[in-house]
Amino acid sequence: MTGAKITHFETHDVRFPTSLSGDGTDAMNTDCDYSSAYITLYTSSSLVGHGMTFTIGRGNEIVCQAIKEVASRLVGRDTEQLFANMGAAWDHLLADPQLRWIGPEKGVIHIATGAVNNALWDMYARARSKPLWKLVVDMSPEELVSATAFRYITDAITREEALAMLKEKEAGKKDREAKVKELGYPAYVTSAGWLGYSDEKVARLTKEAVSAGFNHFKMKVGSNAASDLRRGKIIRSIIDDPQYLPPGSSGHLGPSVEGKNAGPTGAVLMIDANQVWDVPQAIEYVKSLEEIKPWFIEEPTAPDDILGHAAIRSALKPHGIGVATGEHAHNRMIFKQLLQAQAIDVCQIDSCRLAGVSEVLSVLLMAAKFGVPVCPHAGGVGLCEYVIHLSLIDYIAVSGTMERNVLEFVDHLHEHFLYPCSINSRGRYNVPTNAAEGYSIEMHKNSIAEYEWPNGSYWVEAKGTK
Numbered sequence: 001m002t003g004a005k006i007t008h009f010e011t012h013d014v015r016f017p018t019s020l021s022g023d024g025t026d027a028m029n030t031d032c033d034y035s036s037a038y039i040t041l042y043t044s045s046s047l048v049g050h051g052m053t054f055t056i057g058r059g060n061e062i063v064c065q066a067i068k069e070v071a072s073r074l075v076g077r078d079t080e081q082l083f084a085n086m087g088a089a090w091d092h093l094l095a096d097p098q099l100r101w102i103g104p105e106k107g108v109i110h111i112a113t114g115a116v117n118n119a120l121w122d123m124y125a126r127a128r129s130k131p132l133w134k135l136v137v138d139m140s141p142e143e144l145v146s147a148t149a150f151r152y153i154t155d156a157i158t159r160e161e162a163l164a165m166l167k168e169k170e171a172g173k174k175d176r177e178a179k180v181k182e183l184g185y186p187a188y189v190t191s192a193g194w195l196g197y198s199d200e201k202v203a204r205l206t207k208e209a210v211s212a213g214f215n216h217f218k219m220k221v222g223s224n225a226a227s228d229l230r231r232g233k234i235i236r237s238i239i240d241d242p243q244y245l246p247p248g249s250s251g252h253l254g255p256s257v258e259g260k261n262a263g264p265t266g267a268v269l270m271i272d273a274n275q276v277w278d279v280p281q282a283i284e285y286v287k288s289l290e291e292i293k294p295w296f297i298e299e300p301t302a303p304d305d306i307l308g309h310a311a312i313r314s315a316l317k318p319h320g321i322g323v324a325t326g327e328h329a330h331n332r333m334i335f336k337q338l339l340q341a342q343a344i345d346v347c348q349i350d351s352c353r354l355a356g357v358s359e360v361l362s363v364l365l366m367a368a369k370f371g372v373p374v375c376p377h378a379g380g381v382g383l384c385e386y387v388i389h390l391s392l393i394d395y396i397a398v399s400g401t402m403e404r405n406v407l408e409f410v411d412h413l414h415e416h417f418l419y420p421c422s423i424n425s426r427g428r429y430n431v432p433t434n435a436a437e438g439y440s441i442e443m444h445k446n447s448i449a450e451y452e453w454p455n456g457s458y459w460v461e462a463k464g465t466k
């Protein structure tokens with residue numbers, strides 16, 4: 001079968017001034033302008049594909065430049081031939097010998113590849129008039145395996161093992177799809193606990209999140225232990241108090257809290273250090289926060305330090321605190337080793353730090369094999385829109401479970417997308433159902449015109465007023 005040809009592409013460096021309000025701040029990233037290195041792929045027909053990768057401001061233009069280099073590899077290619085084997089399409093994107101030298105499979109070139117691979121998947125879903133998750137869960141096990149990036153991971157999972165796992169899950173797919181459409185996908189909220197927020201703002205947003213139905217909450221830690229303990233106690237005092245629960249409910253309605261250090265109302269608290277500590281320091285610091293009963297510490301140390309994470313995990317185990325990481329795990333091999341070394345309790349894939357859907361699938365398969373729940377990272381612009389698709393794929397087709405999982409939600413910048421994610425009254429993500437939405441990442445043209453750096457109307461005006 002032949003289809004339209006990819007003819008050209010456009011990139012946009014889009015930056016939102018979130019640093020003005022402290023949104024997105026943590027111990028390492030104190031000054032974030034949530035940014036999107038955005039691409040649209042065009043074809044000889046009306047079919048298009050949108051994709052992006054996330055950065056936090058300066059440097060976004062470097063990623064856009066790299067996206068141009070990677071996307072050039074698709075120009076002239078037949079779309080149907082690419083869709084017929086998305087694993088081979090992924091290999092092709094990665095196989096430029098000169099570009100590979102500036103990775104390999106890490107850093108700017110890899111996140112740029114993520115944007116391009118995601119745009120191709122968005123185009124594929126649009127070509128089949130399905131949201132992306134539905135395109136993937138409707139694939140046969142053989143099609144899904146052939147769409148996955150398998151190089152360098154076959155010591156952890158072979159194609160045959162993956163096929164057998166997917167076949168075993170085939171029979172329950174319809175029921176799981178119906179269940180998640182009815183209930184929504186479990187979520188947790190981070191946007192009440194950014195480090196740059198005042199205690200009053202944290203308290204107000206936490207109360208709002210509780211009354212919106214959330215029962216898992218994450219706060220940022222790592223710049224000052226006494227202040228973390230104070231903020232943690234403020235959050236605990238709200239989430240453990242039945243008076244703030246939604247009217248008529250006797251306890252939290254949300255996802256399962258078993259084994260997660262839940263408080264008396266069934267509320268779970270997680271903490272995130274964004275890589276600030278050395279290994280021994282991480283252990284001591286987190287122990288000093290034991291009183292606020294975190295389920296896990298996220299990114300306690302350098303993201304490439306697999307054995308460091310393993311050491312932290314085994315030191316914190318007697319204290320009932322787990323370890324999570326992944327938003328800066330730059331490829332599937334890092335996840336492979338985190339899993340092999342039993343270094344994590346929770347696997348936090350990032351939709352565009354990994355090089356797109358094909359590489360995400362390889363991590364979903366490995367995590368399912370190792371029995372580690374996947375709770376994707378979504379603190380950024382566009383990430384919530386992306387990751388609901390990935391968690392649905394994980395639940396319906398790969399792991400078959402959503403009971404322990406929680407998908408991150410931050411309440412920022414959704415209005416800039418044509419198909420924004422949404423949360424139901426139980427504090428869970430709704431399932432995207434629009435046949436035209438693809439991977440839900442298409443941005444409004446007027447948002448691009450306003451926030452494109454440096455000549456968008458917002459930035460021109462902001463310079464004028466400085």
Ligand SMILES: C[C@H](O)[C@@H](O)CC(=O)C(=O)O
Nearest residue numbers: 024025026029032378379
């Ligand atoms: C810079 C980002 O906001 C980061 O703090 C997000 C993050 O760590 C998370 O959402 O988790």
Ligand SMILES: [Mg+2]
Nearest residue numbers: 272298299327
């Ligand atoms: Mg984080």
